[in-house]
Amino acid sequence: MTKPDVRHHPQTPVYSHKINDPFWSHYIELVRSVVVPYQWEALNDRIEGAEPSRAIRNFRIAAGEEEGVHYGMVFQDSDVAKWIEAAAYLLSAKPDPELEVLVDSVIETIARAQQPDGYLNTYFTLREPGARWTNLAECHELYCAGHMIEAGVAYYHATGKRMLLDVVIRLADHIGTVFGAEPGQLLGYDGHQEIELALFKLYETTREKKYLELSRYFLDQRGASPHFFVEEWEKRGRTIHFGELDMVHRHTYSQSHLPVREQSTAEGHAVRLVYMCAAMTDVATETGDTSLREASERLWSNIVSKRMFITGSIGSSAKEEAFTGDYDLPGDTAYAETCASIGLIFWAKRMLQLNQDSRYADVMERALYNTVISGMSLDGQRFFYVNPLEVDPEIQRLNPIYAHVRTRRQGWFGCACCPPNIARLLASLDQYVYTPVVEQATLYVQLYIGGEAEFTLEDRRAWLTMDSDYTSTGEVKLIVRPDSSEGMEFTVALRKPDWCVNPELWINGENTDQDGFILESGYMKVTRTWKSGDEIRLHFPMELLRMKGHDHIRATFGKVALQRGPFMYCLEEVDNGRGLHRIQLPRDAQFSVGSGERMPLGVPALTTIGRRMVSDEDWGIHLYRSDVQWDIQPAELRFIPYFTWANRDEGEMSVWIRECE
């Protein structure tokens, strides 16, 4: 096995990072030992009691290895692709011959399922071979292709094996013949964005400009007039695949209501939007395309300053899994899909390549440390698609506005987008920690996730060991080892998290004041000739923050949410009893950090004395009364990190708590 001759994004020099972190290694190990093996069983229909996926069987049938009919959704193939991608990241981090054998075997089947012209999609190959590319609005052909491209690229980088990379190159080249402005080509794009960012990855790996151009082509076609989805619908005789939702005419759903460069508010299906924006940012960074860059920045600002929940989740409406409007952020009916926060992280990583500004990394951290890991149970076996900020199971069961909300995580089945997305994000988390920027000779530290990194700046190599206790004490130590005994001059830009007012920084044991670094765009920048063994020590004091929402947000007004370090906190019924709406937190409440029973992963619980409002009246038959006074009782409150909610008894949960004097 030879390591590939990988070429890279000019602004993203080689770096690799092996995570070794008291908090995140737990999650990555879960992905390795529980999630990926379980998903393999699921893809092979071996989970008792679960609806069979048939995703791998579809490929076998298309490959001629088995007889049968296609089963499942139009996008069933993407489950296999996302699994391969996650497995590839695990293999990058640590050899696992057994896992590699499984991946190789499924790749061989996929290669055989590819059609002679390069087309690859089991749904259309098996069910509607004559109807390829006739329903882009609904049928996810390019979406599935995109995931397979991501898998092919990831597996190539992990193992140097080209089989799947060659498959997806043939697939991408085939797509390049189908779409375009030449006569006979389609002026189209997919209803669900994904191909755009995948083609960019293929471009980064192969340096073939045509994939960059095709990615940009798909971005530019979206929202053009006449509307492609309407035209193809007319052409195919006005048939609809998903009866319940008119994707053909509901253009905001797929962000095709306007050319992407003209969009300034986040509309429609949240996952689609952030996948699209990730690709826009890629292309803007690579080509210097100003209007794409400005559109990315506008959409980012609209989300983070008007349409994001405090847990880093997005999508205020279950219907269409969509954004609604500015400041409409209801924590109970929120969609707040795990996948949407994962997509926001994909995008944030790219915004950090475009602009080195810590605000992007702050949002990345918020989404990762709260919503993404809320999406998975602490044992890695169950998943939330929807991550509400407030639940009451008794009411949730009865009122249909909560039909999408679960108060218990679910197994992995059916339309299984979130679990494999969590797996591939966590397995590739090493890619999100640093941003090396060659032309600034700067290594940006975005996330304080411990491990061993190797990176190259100006053709000189260095290693960095990060020892991180960021999630419990806020202490981080970095040891630099340049590949030269003379040392190496470059800048280390250490993100100052938005939650930390006064970080402390020591270089080789010496406490630096403002003169020891430059604070720029949210980073503490230390420039020097680094010698082997130089030590950077950081302390991010974790003040407890009483967060407030913007005064235009109806749902949070008059309430407070607790944050400590990167973690949002919540109250659960199991600790605090029923009726969380009757609990108030005094403005001057004093908290104990970490008392009581040990919390998972060392992130402490917070306890304080709050108030519980109790009615001193016998309400009897009355539902409303005029002569009511509330009895204010002291109440011992226990806040737990949001990501740990719903791992014990089912019950009420609330992130936002009423504040009182």
Next chain:
Amino acid sequence: MTKPDVRHHPQTPVYSHKINDPFWSHYIELVRSVVVPYQWEALNDRIEGAEPSRAIRNFRIAAGEEEGVHYGMVFQDSDVAKWIEAAAYLLSAKPDPELEVLVDSVIETIARAQQPDGYLNTYFTLREPGARWTNLAECHELYCAGHMIEAGVAYYHATGKRMLLDVVIRLADHIGTVFGAEPGQLLGYDGHQEIELALFKLYETTREKKYLELSRYFLDQRGASPHFFVEEWEKRGRTIHFGELDMVHRHTYSQSHLPVREQSTAEGHAVRLVYMCAAMTDVATETGDTSLREASERLWSNIVSKRMFITGSIGSSAKEEAFTGDYDLPGDTAYAETCASIGLIFWAKRMLQLNQDSRYADVMERALYNTVISGMSLDGQRFFYVNPLEVDPEIQRLNPIYAHVRTRRQGWFGCACCPPNIARLLASLDQYVYTPVVEQATLYVQLYIGGEAEFTLEDRRAWLTMDSDYTSTGEVKLIVRPDSSEGMEFTVALRKPDWCVNPELWINGENTDQDGFILESGYMKVTRTWKSGDEIRLHFPMELLRMKGHDHIRATFGKVALQRGPFMYCLEEVDNGRGLHRIQLPRDAQFSVGSGERMPLGVPALTTIGRRMVSDEDWGIHLYRSDVQWDIQPAELRFIPYFTWANRDEGEMSVWIRECE
């Protein structure tokens, strides 16, 4: 024209009441001059820009007077029936030869549309003549029949004309042959309750026991096993009429999940439930049926003590227009349909015949003075189906959980249940004012709506003139005139409204203390030999009430709603600016009553100084911040009666306001 020989419910002696009231006459006049004429035009497809109803045309076609095809919903016929019923009540109150001619003409058409066997339904006659009585779950055949029976009875009482009464007697007799326990008969009932209470009215008018029995039969079949809706669905080949909602298997929707006598919580479609309960109460009162009586009482208690909005509206969920669960009363996503409150009033009137307890009349008043008249604009031209307690038009437009909510009243069109229901309730409001109970020799005064009443107790007649300023000053004067110079001994039971702590009562100018009357079940009972000209004067001091919701209601906790007399109040954006969620009402706020511009119908506005919380920070790009203090500014607040909302500029509205120290 001879007045009919009307026989009556034994517990409900003859009384008639001509309303003459400074508040309610306005509404009744609107019904006469605007609503009923407009609806006639609508039923005849003469409203420009509105979707044609074709309801009358359907009857013409079925009558052979015109060629064509049926148009509209399966329940289109009921719009005509409800219009006739409303017109009949108007004719009862005041002759109107022009109107009577119109009604007579449409009745002649209806009579010709009736089939030889008595069947009457234009949808099935014209569209699916072979499919009669094959889809009771969905197709409203008995519902339409019920409305026609109500119309026939009302028009007979109003005019003495029997044509429509005879039509509905033939229809009822036909129904009696189709349904029953005999071989070949159907063990069924309608998906939408209505026939039950209509048959009871037909029984009251004709004294034919068979209609009472048929009413009870339908009540008793509901919820029986095996389930009729499933059986008929199997029999007809599993077809579904309304694809979007499975009425066949969703049994709570039509309250057929349990036998009615076993139900103890209000479930499913709110209008259906209250129509059903009205009939249950009728039958229980008439027959002394204990388990029906107990079920009515249980369901009533469940609603008014756990599932009713403070405006007297019901139905917490738009999906299925249904109840959800105890204490789940979200004012913004509420369905709170006008028709459901009207049905609650129908039921309350019957509960008052079953039990003379003012609690039922208190709820009737709450629904009538708030939700029902909120359902119609002050000019009688536009209508709300949904009566929310909190709106923000900007958010409502964007978030699909509010898709059912309008912030502007709509014209009368399409599925037009609420406007004709408002018309028939207001036109028959005289029937809700008094409950004479012969065996107690008592005349209960339920609502203080002025006018001239004639009633009979123990075969002796008396007149009562009520001069009411109940809605503005709380002053009411009643003059008694027995039909005998010796006077007449009976009890006048004057309801003590639940909102009034210390009512004052004068008999012939003499202030009575506790000795002058007996307070029993919420009534001030005055028993004496009434002489002609005896005067009862009442004053209900209108303290401003700061209402609180039960502490289990999440949506109202920490908030206060203002009530003065029977009216709930609200804040509107047009008076108080944007951001009503930022307004707080201090516990000791002092109010001015009636200052500022004149309010419609003399119900005063309330003004006070409250607080507006304003952020002293420049939020800039921030959506969440930890260092926020609110600047508290005094804010002049103007509360208007809830029923008058949305009659000026569109904007935010809120009944419940945050309370502060």
